[in-house]
Structure formats: structure tokens, C-alpha cells
Amino acid sequence: MNYAAVLAVLLVLSFSFPLLLEWGEQSGLSRPGGVITFLVLCLLLLSWWMIRLTVHRHRHLLERVERIQTQILTDSQDPQAYFDGEEHLGDLLLKLSRRRESVECFERYARLEGAMDLERQKLQDQLERGYTPSEEQRVEVQRVEVQRSS
Numbered sequence: 001m002n003y004a005a006v007l008a009v010l011l012v013l014s015f016s017f018p019l020l021l022e023w024g025e026q027s028g029l030s031r032p033g034g035v036i037t038f039l040v041l042c043l044l045l046l047s048w049w050m051i052r053l054t055v056h057r058h059r060h061l062l063e064r065v066e067r068i069q070t071q072i073l074t075d076s077q078d079p080q081a082y083f084d085g086e087e088h089l090g091d092l093l094l095k096l097s098r099r100r101e102s103v104e105c106f107e108r109y110a111r112l113e114g115a116m117d118l119e120r121q122k123l124q125d126q127l128e129r130g131y132t133p134s135e136e137q138r139v140e141v142q143r144v145e146v147q148r149s150s
Helices: 003-026 032-074 089-095 099-111 117-130 133-149
Strands: none
Touching: 003 032, 032 089, 089 099
16 A cells, blocks of 8 residues: 555545434434544554555665665676665565666666576566566567577
8 A cells, every 4th residue: 555545544534433423413422532542543543553664664675775786886707796684676676666777677687698598587577577578578578689699
């Protein structure tokens, strides 16, 4: 869920609070205001926690991408510089919805002499998953180029 969607949910909850109070009174709850208030506060706290968690995950991904990019700048010919743990820089960029940068990263990695044929096939599969239908032709061109270089 992106930030705009979370904020929209919070907005709907804040405007629906008076309506929830009215429904509680109509249903005959003895303390509808307290019960509904407690539930709304719980929902707001849960939403706040979800937003913070999402922001933390996003920042963590950005830190990992920056770390890998500095590794690549340090030693651009080392295939292991494109990895943080077992995750490839291109995969992290796809998680951040940065498809063009991801494609460029996969292409640079595929050109390295250390990339084996199985890794190249895996990279092509990852590239295909990350593309939108309008970019299918480029995938086909890249597949042909990788096969020629093999």
C-alpha cells in the first residue's frame, strides 16, 4: 500500500467518526461514544504504525541500493559487487519500481565476464517479469543480444 492510499484511509476514518458514533447510539450501546472512540483510536494507531513500517522498509531498501552502487563504483568488474547478501541490485530496484535503472543494471551485469549462462537466463526471466506490455519488444531484442554474446 502506498502512502497516498494510507492517507486516504485515514481521511475516510476521520470523516466517518461522527457517523460511527451515531450508529453506536442507534444500536443501543450503553457507552457508544467510548467504545467507538476506542476503536477509532486503535485504527488510527494501527494506521500510524503501518505508515512508519512502510517508510522504514523504503528507507532500508534505499540504503541497500546506495551500498551496492558504491560497491559497483569501487570495483565495477566484480560480479559480486552487484549483490547485497543474495539479492541483486536489479531486484531491489524493481521493488522500488525503478524499472529503467533495473534494466540497465541487469544489462551491465550480463555483460560482465563473470556472469554465467544460467545467471544470464535468470536475469532475462527477471527482466521479463519487471516489464510492462509496452516494453516487450525491448525484452526480445535484449534476449537476442544475450544469446549472441553467449
